[in-house]
Amino acid sequence: MTVLAVVFILLGLFFLVVAAIGTLRLPDVFARSHAVSLTDSLGAFCVLFGLALYQGFGINMFKILVVLALLFLLNPVIAHATLRAAYRAGVKPQAEENS
Amino acid sequence: MTSSFPKQLLFNTLALFGVWLVLSGRYDLFHVVIGFMVACGVAWLNTGFAHSAFHQFPWVRAVLYVPWLFLRVVQSSLHLTKLILSPSLPIRPKLIFYRSHLRHQGAMVMLGNSVTLTPGTITVEVNGSHLLVHTIDEEAGEDLTSGRMEKKIAQVFQEETKDR
Structure with missing residues (x-):
């Protein structure tokens, strides 16, 4: 169980590093926010899931799973709010538009 | 599909009480009873907003x-x-x-x-x-x-x- 937990945590750290690299490499706010959303979708998920496995079955595992569920519900809201603010403030994305 | 007031009240109470049980982590009589009373109170205050999308979900x-x-x-x-x-x-x-x-x-x-x-x-x-x-x-x-x-x-x- 501990081995599996460590594997998940390391995998999560890998995705967090990739997200950090992406945030630095990508050109503008809109593209960068994609890299940031990688943090919570796989990075934080793997780390928290690894921690839940490490804790074993019990109340702490449930708490971590609650945090995970809230993270998945709330992070899209924050990402959307940030980008909408940027869009309304007149930041133009480097992008082609079509319908 | 709109559920009735007692049903909503029961659902809200159970949901809040569940959150209390997970987050408090203490299972002696005092804490469980206090948690249940507070869950009832908060659910009672918050039930009855008729067309919440939550209950038709x-x-x-x-x-x-x-x-x-x-x-x-x-x-x-x-x-x-x-x-x-x-x-x-x-x-x-x-x-x-x-x-x-x-x-x-x-x-x-x-x-x-x-x-x-x-x-x-x-x-x-x-x-x-x-x-x-x-x-x-x-x-x-x-x-x-x-x-x-x-x-x-x-x-x-x-x-x-x-x-x-």
């Missing part, structure tokens, strides 16, 4: 939708990782205007949230049934542009969609 089918979404999230995360780590940075950012046929408010929220949760696509602006979506390249936006995601959510809310 198809919970069971929504839970069944989660594994599919999770699979798509993992797949597009791996795709995005590949994009970021490739030396030439082959991104083609694009803004897509997407017109949805979903009628239920909750369904639109779910579509917008699903789009944003999937790495590579983010909802920038919502206006009625129109979404403005920023995608990082062609492949990341494919789920949305092909209408596959909307079809899945329409199944959850049991609405029909036109073929696009």
Whole structure:
């Protein structure tokens, strides 16, 4: 169980590093926010899931799973709010538009 | 489909009490009784806002939708990782205007949230049934542009969609 937990945590750290690299490499706010959303979708998920496995079955595992569920519900809201603010403030994305 | 007042009250109380049990972590009589009383009180104060979308939400089918979404999230995360780590940075950012046929408010929220949760696509602006979506390249936006995601959510809310 501990081995599996460590594997998940390391995998999560890998995705967090990739997200950090992406945030630095990508050109503008809109593209960068994609890299940031990688943090919570796989990075934080793997780390928290690894921690839940490490804790074993019990109340702490449930708490971590609650945090995970809230993270998945709330992070899209924050990402959307940030980008909408940027869009309304007149930041133009480097992008082609079509319908 | 609107549930009655006692049913809503019971549901709210149980949900709040469940959160209390998970978060407090103390199971002696005093703490459990206090938690139950507070859950009843808060639920009683908050029940009775008649048309909350919360109580007409198809919970069971929504839970069944989660594994599919999770699979798509993992797949597009791996795709995005590949994009970021490739030396030439082959991104083609694009803004897509997407017109949805979903009628239920909750369904639109779910579509917008699903789009944003999937790495590579983010909802920038919502206006009625129109979404403005920023995608990082062609492949990341494919789920949305092909209408596959909307079809899945329409199944959850049991609405029909036109073929696009």
